[in-house]
Amino acid sequence: MPQYKLTYFDFMALGEPIRYLFSYGGVKFEDNRIDRAKMWPKLKPSMPFGQMPVLEIDGHTYHQTLPICFYLGKQFNIAGKTDLDSLRISAIANTIHDFRKAASLAWLEPNPEIKSQKTEILLKETYPYYMQRFETDVKNNGGYFHGGELSYADLFFAALYGHFNTLLDTDVLKDYPALKQLVDKVHALPRIAEWVAKRPKTKI
Numbered sequence: 001m002p003q004y005k006l007t008y009f010d011f012m013a014l015g016e017p018i019r020y021l022f023s024y025g026g027v028k029f030e031d032n033r034i035d036r037a038k039m040w041p042k043l044k045p046s047m048p049f050g051q052m053p054v055l056e057i058d059g060h061t062y063h064q065t066l067p068i069c070f071y072l073g074k075q076f077n078i079a080g081k082t083d084l085d086s087l088r089i090s091a092i093a094n095t096i097h098d099f100r101k102a103a104s105l106a107w108l109e110p111n112p113e114i115k116s117q118k119t120e121i122l123l124k125e126t127y128p129y130y131m132q133r134f135e136t137d138v139k140n141n142g143g144y145f146h147g148g149e150l151s152y153a154d155l156f157f158a159a160l161y162g163h164f165n166t167l168l169d170t171d172v173l174k175d176y177p178a179l180k181q182l183v184d185k186v187h188a189l190p191r192i193a194e195w196v197a198k199r200p201k202t203k204i
């Protein structure tokens, strides 16, 4: 079994889908959490593209959340049976990642006036745009994002649920019952439930 070391901030955010995948697969990993204020400025120049998460596999460093999730999804047989299934699953995960980026840009905006404009667009336009489409996908695919069975896109979304709630300051799934059922189903998987119970509790 390879040695895995995940390096990310002490938040859920983009680290959490990777942590969910390791938990789902029942694979041990080192959960290396970086303090943003104290440790990050020194560490940033050593990162492949100045950002995290990064995953070390037997001492080799890999970056970019989505390819890491695809790789782990493949290891655990939840990355699609055929190449076309994989294409669809990866398109969904990328789209969830796009939504996260839009939400985090509003949340991180330092100028209060611009932040309130960005937040209004996020809440009134971007959020319903994405969630309505995600909800329809899950309704049309037997309660999962693709093919009536669990894929890493489902884990990706469920892992980001708490993070989205913080970014939008609301329960983002209150009007989206199919998505809520999917997230509950993922959180009822025994190894995921075990991870969620024992993980460090963070807001973001």
Ligand SMILES: N[C@@H](CCC(=O)N[C@@H](CS)C(=O)NCC(=O)O)C(=O)O
Pocket: 013, 014, 044, 050, 051, 052, 053, 063, 064, 065, 066
């Ligand atoms: N495309 C990258 C984005 C990574 C990213 O945005 N990382 C942020 C944290 S979520 C980061 O490292 N921020 C610190 C910085 O840029 O200095 C991925 O999906 O992994």
